Amino acid sequence: MANLTDKTINFMGVRRIASFGSLAAVILSIVILAVNGLNLGLDFTGGTSVEFAYEEAPSLDEVRQTLDDAGYTEFVVQNFGDEKSVLVRLRQDLDDELSANMINALRADGDQLELVRAEFVGSQVGDELKEDSGLGLLLALFVVLIYVGMRFQLKFGIASVLPLAHDVLIVLGIFSLFQWTFDLSVLAALLAVIGYSLNDTIIVADRIRENFRKLRTGGTEDVVNHSITETLSRTLNTSGTTLVVLLSLYFLGGEAIHNFAVALIIGIVVGTYSSIYVSANLLVLLGVTREDLVVPPKEGAADQQEDEEPPEWLNRM
Amino acid sequence: MLNKFPLWKNIVILVAVVIGFIYALPNLYPDDYAIQITGARSSTQVDQATLDEAVDALGEAGVQVKDAVLNPPNALIRVQSSDAQLSARPVIQEAVGQDYLAALNMAPTTPEWLRNIGAGPMKLGLDLRGGVHFLLEVDMDSALQKRLEVYASEIKRQLREERIRYRGGDVGDGNTIELSFRDDAARDEAFDLIRGQYNEFLLNRESGDDDQRLLTLQLSEATVTEIEDYALQQNLTTIRNRVNELGVAEPLVQRQGRDRIVVELPGVQDTAQAKRVLGATANLEFRLEARQDASSGTAEVYPFRDEPNRTARLEREIIVTGENVANAQQAFDQNGQPQVNITMDGTGGDRMTRATRDAIKRRMAVLFIEYKTETVGKRVDGEIQQVEERKVDRSIISLATIQSTLGSSFRITGLDSVAEAGELALLLRAGSLAAPMYFVQERTIGPSLGQKNIDAGVMSVTVGFAIVLLYMLLYYRFFGLVANVALTVNLMLLVACMSILSATLTLPGIAGIVLTVGMAVDANVLIFERIKEELRQGAPPQSAINAGFSRAFVSIFDANITTLLVAVILFAMGSGPVKGFAVTLCIGILTSMFTGLLVSRSIINLIYGGRKIEKLAIGGKLANG
Numbered sequence: 001m002a003n004l005t006d007k008t009i010n011f012m013g014v015r016r017i018a019s020f021g022s023l024a025a026v027i028l029s030i031v032i033l034a035v036n037g038l039n040l041g042l043d044f045t046g047g048t049s050v051e052f053a054y055e056e057a058p059s060l061d062e063v064r065q066t067l068d069d070a071g072y073t074e075f076v077v078q079n080f081g082d083e084k085s086v087l088v089r090l091r092q093d094l095d096d097e098l099s100a101n102m103i104n105a106l107r108a109d110g111d112q113l114e115l116v117r118a119e120f121v122g123s124q125v126g127d128e129l130k131e132d133s134g135l136g137l138l139l140a141l142f143v144v145l146i147y148v149g150m151r152f153q154l155k156f157g158i159a160s161v162l163p164l165a166h167d168v169l170i171v172l173g174i175f176s177l178f179q180w181t182f183d184l185s186v187l188a189a190l191l192a193v194i195g196y197s198l199n200d201t202i203i204v205a206d207r208i209r210e211n212f213r214k215l216r217t218g219g220t221e222d223v224v225n226h227s228i229t230e231t232l233s234r235t236l237n238t239s240g241t242t243l244v245v246l247l248s249l250y251f252l253g254g255e256a257i258h259n260f261a262v263a264l265i266i267g268i269v270v271g272t273y274s275s276i277y278v279s280a281n282l283l284v285l286l287g288v289t290r291e292d293l294v295v296p297p298k299e300g301a302a303d304q305q306e307d308e309e310p311p312e313w314l315n316r317m
Numbered sequence: 318m319l320n321k322f323p324l325w326k327n328i329v330i331l332v333a334v335v336i337g338f339i340y341a342l343p344n345l346y347p348d349d350y351a352i353q354i355t356g357a358r359s360s361t362q363v364d365q366a367t368l369d370e371a372v373d374a375l376g377e378a379g380v381q382v383k384d385a386v387l388n389p390p391n392a393l394i395r396v397q398s399s400d401a402q403l404s405a406r407p408v409i410q411e412a413v414g415q416d417y418l419a420a421l422n423m424a425p426t427t428p429e430w431l432r433n434i435g436a437g438p439m440k441l442g443l444d445l446r447g448g449v450h451f452l453l454e455v456d457m458d459s460a461l462q463k464r465l466e467v468y469a470s471e472i473k474r475q476l477r478e479e480r481i482r483y484r485g486g487d488v489g490d491g492n493t494i495e496l497s498f499r500d501d502a503a504r505d506e507a508f509d510l511i512r513g514q515y516n517e518f519l520l521n522r523e524s525g526d527d528d529q530r531l532l533t534l535q536l537s538e539a540t541v542t543e544i545e546d547y548a549l550q551q552n553l554t555t556i557r558n559r560v561n562e563l564g565v566a567e568p569l570v571q572r573q574g575r576d577r578i579v580v581e582l583p584g585v586q587d588t589a590q591a592k593r594v595l596g597a598t599a600n601l602e603f604r605l606e607a608r609q610d611a612s613s614g615t616a617e618v619y620p621f622r623d624e625p626n627r628t629a630r631l632e633r634e635i636i637v638t639g640e641n642v643a644n645a646q647q648a649f650d651q652n653g654q655p656q657v658n659i660t661m662d663g664t665g666g667d668r669m670t671r672a673t674r675d676a677i678k679r680r681m682a683v684l685f686i687e688y689k690t691e692t693v694g695k696r697v698d699g700e701i702q703q704v705e706e707r708k709v710d711r712s713i714i715s716l717a718t719i720q721s722t723l724g725s726s727f728r729i730t731g732l733d734s735v736a737e738a739g740e741l742a743l744l745l746r747a748g749s750l751a752a753p754m755y756f757v758q759e760r761t762i763g764p765s766l767g768q769k770n771i772d773a774g775v776m777s778v779t780v781g782f783a784i785v786l787l788y789m790l791l792y793y794r795f796f797g798l799v800a801n802v803a804l805t806v807n808l809m810l811l812v813a814c815m816s817i818l819s820a821t822l823t824l825p826g827i828a829g830i831v832l833t834v835g836m837a838v839d840a841n842v843l844i845f846e847r848i849k850e851e852l853r854q855g856a857p858p859q860s861a862i863n864a865g866f867s868r869a870f871v872s873i874f875d876a877n878i879t880t881l882l883v884a885v886i887l888f889a890m891g892s893g894p895v896k897g898f899a900v901t902l903c904i905g906i907l908t909s910m911f912t913g914l915l916v917s918r919s920i921i922n923l924i925y926g927g928r929k930i931e932k933l934a935i936g937g938k939l940a941n942g
Contacts, residue, residue, distance in 0.1 A: 046571060046572070049573065049579075057403075057404065060763075060767060061767050061768070061769060064767055076765045077765075077767070078447065078762055078763045078764060078765045079403060079447070079762065079763030080450065080760055080762055080763070081450075081760035081761060081762070082403055082404075082406060082407055083400065083403035083404055085760075087762065119573050119574040119577075120573070120574060121571050121572065121573045121574075121579065122553075122571045122572030122573070123571060123572075124569050124570070124571045129891070129895065132890050132891055132895075133887070133890065133891045133895045135890055136886055136887050136889070136890025136891050136895070137887065139886050139890060140882065140883040140886040140887060141883075143882050143883075143886060144879050144882060144883060147878070147879060147882060148875075148879060151875060160879070184825070185824075185825035185828075187895065188825050188829060188895075188898045189825075191887065191895065191898055191899070191902070192829065192898070192902070194883060195836075195880045195883060195884070195902060196836060198876070198879055198880055198883065199836065199839065199876045199877070199879075199880055202872070202875050202876040202879055203839075203843065203872050203876050206871060206872040206875055206876070207872070210871075230850070231846075233846055234839075234842050234843055234846045237792070237838075237842045237846075238836070238838060238839045238842050240788075241785045241788055241789070241838045241842075242836060242838075244781060244784045244785060244788065245778075245781035245782065245784070245785060245831055245834075246781070247781075248777045248778075248780045248781035248784065249774075249777045249778065249781060249828055249831075250777075251777070252773060252776055252777035252780055253773055253774050253776075253777035253778070253828070254769065254770040254771075254772075254773030254774055254777070255770055256444065256766050256770040256771075256773075256774060256824050257774055257777075257824055257825060257828050260825050260828055261828070
């Protein structure tokens with residue numbers, strides 16, 4: 001039997017400050033999003049595609065460098081058909097000057113090239129992707145709410161879904177604030193953040209449920225504090241190893257996964273925080289009590305045996 | 318006995334791991350860059366002499382050839398690198414002349430025995446490897462023409478209902494419909510009727526010859542743009558759905574300019590196959606079979622698709638087109654005969670009801686329309702010019718008797734076979750193009766990320782993974798080593814599953830996999846922390862291991878099931894990249910549960926199980942039991 005005073009950290013002591021901070025961060029994120037909007041990437045907005053024909057096959061890395069030096073941002077350079085044809089896609093709108101300026105910049109290197117065509121291109125992402133994925137996400141959150149509500153208790157369901165919205169909004173808010181590009185890889189990162197944060201939240205919730213059944217003393221706050229303390233080393237280890245991978249992606253991974261890594265780093269940090277200060281906090285706020293989680297005592301079962309055993313099928317696996 | 322798996326359990330785990338290993342293997346054999354030589358016409362075969370010419374030309378151009386194989390009707394030349402491949406293609410094209418096509422291709426290097434059990438590597442996405450680039454052009458004239466015909470038949474029906482006598486009503490040049498009337502009164506009546514109902518038209522009154530009063534309806538500019546936009550959007554959606562339905566992951570489909578659609582497919586570097594993947598740019602029309610006494614003005618003769626000698630006369634009037642099919646599924650009737658169940662959208666349903674109400678016992682045909690572009694190379698002043706000829710093939714795929722008035726859902730019976738029903742359902746589902754499309758350009762396209770970026774990405778992933786392994790080893794000592802074995806097995810199983818599904822790998826995808834693995838540490842961390850807790854509370858090592866695993870199981874199970882729910886729903890509802898990510902997440906969760914709970918347990922049991930142990934090498938300060 002663990003004892004409550006044993007090095008339990010009083011996480012919930014700063015409950016009100018944390019609530020205020022989270023609420024402020026969420027509201028601020030919504031305001032920034034409303035004012036700034038997201039800086040959507042090439043795959044969402046479309047832009048211009050320009051095709052060049054070179055006399056001699058150029059080095060694509062040099063072409064990228066040249067365009068970069070000339071101040072173009074967010075472009076994709078690839079071979080098109082053969083190595084003398086180069087296709088450049090960029091987010092700027094098509095006008096007469098754009099292709100002329102580009103060709104001048106590229107000719108400055110002494111390369112012989114001609115403009116084949118320049119055309120506007122639409123977005124890579126259909127409206128159906130936005131709609132379907134948005135709907136899917138809402139449905140997914142709803143199902144999680146129901147599932148956790150059934151496995152634990154409805155208050156836990158609410159406490160596991162709200163933090164997800166909190167995390168996503170804050171990541172979006174930060175992207176909007178700094179006007180970092182939001183492209184498809186960032187969208188994937190957001191989905192990963194949701195998965196990760198949910199995982200974190202459930203682990204803590206699980207401990208809280210178990211301790212409510214195990215500990216016969218202490219109020220809600222004490223039990224929550226105790227549970228978070230018990231899972232703290234696991235939380236730090238998992239977040240730590242994941243963050244190490246992400247930092248490696250961020251520092252060594254090159255431009256292509258830069259935004260992906262940034263979104264996830266923010267997401268993991270915020271997600272870890274929210275599993276404690278949003279989720280557990282909500283549980284305290286909603287006033288989860290021991291009665292909420294009392295399992296009907298099994299006949300002849302000792303008190304010790306109240307924690308759930310793995311289902312029978314696992315042992316037979 | 319505590320902490321002992323029965324033998325069969327260990328064997329099952331081992332078998333799963335071995336199978337995973339075998340199916341992950343092909344990824345160690347990267348595809349070769351190759352150039353495929355095929356005849357420009359399907360009748361032309363590549364012979365050894367042609368292949369030799371190509372190889373000699375490459376030798377003169379200084380391109381190293383890995384291997385050149387003739388497998389009629391094609392030949393395949395493997396080269397060292399992507400750059401060599403790109404520079405070799407024009408050289409070969411010039412050497413073999415115009416009777417042959419040299420196309421970029423990727424040749425698998427997976428050993429024979431692996432291919433025989435269906436193992437193959439994952440495909441690499443557009444960002445890592447490139448793919449095929451198609452430019453499709455939407456035939457806007459035809460889209461406008463079709464829309465005008467629909468308007469014309471609607472307007473004529475209304476004039477008849479209002480008893481206004483008219484002549485003509487055909488679609489003319491310049492997006493117009495021309496009507497003529499006997500006198501001004503009739504014309505004015507029609508004018509008011511049409512102006513009140515159709516604001517899409519500009520109306521012009523002219524006087525024709527023979528005292529005819531003409532009324533010309535011209536589509537307004539705004540409407541033309543609207544129709545064109547609609548046709549393009551509709552086709553864009555259809556192509557996206559088609560590519561998704563065929564399971565080509567991570568494609569790129571985007572609008573280009575006024576009337577074009579770009580489709581880029583990763584990893585399919587055989588352009589001939591990619592065209593098949595995109596499917597025929599087909600459409601369908603439902604028409605009634607003409608009556609015996611129908612004039613040639615109202616009926617035309619079409620051949621059957623599989624029996625070109627058999628024909629049927631159909632009415633010129635189109636009831637509905639494939640555009641109005643909302644869904645089509647293959648099924649069986651009560652006698653076990655194949656049939657296709659069709660669901661129309663609202664407009665289609667209304668038209669169907671109107672047309673079939675008075676046509677019981679007559680036959681209705683489904684007409685299949687295919688638009689083809691044939692590129693013919695012609696020599697003009699010594700230059701090769703690609704001349705494109707567009708062809709439209711119309712043929713009947715089914716002709717069935719109408720048994721009762723049809724509404725928005727009905728079925729087509731009288732089909733020959735299950736295969737035919739399946740094909741018809743697919744065509745109806747995917748054949749709903751708003752306007753015909755033609756392939757105007759096919760190219761292969763290089764990776765959209767530079768080699769620098771790809772190398773950096775792969776390196777960062779390797780470094781990140783190595784740091785995690787090291788950390789686990791230092792923190793959890795021997796148990797950390799076990800976790801690392803489980804992690805590595807997890808990564809291998811993930812790769813194996815994705816290879817079996819022939820998923821497409823992109824750079825964010827790779828990062829996603831590593832992230833999944835990073836998160837998979839979680840299961841082991843949870844278990845080990847539990848074991849430590851048990852030890853701290855004075856449990857003996859054996860029961861600490863047992864309790865650790867079974868206590869942690871509940872948390873792991875709940876946490877993973879909720880995440881799995883999210884992933885499954887995203888997979889079902891999302892499309893494109895969201896779907897791809899969801900697949901990776903689903904597989905990752907399943908493999909990490911398997912390795913975290915079973916593989917690591919199995920190893921720990923083999924080491925510690927059934928023996929007397931004083932201490933566990935799990936790191937940290939522990940009280941001994």
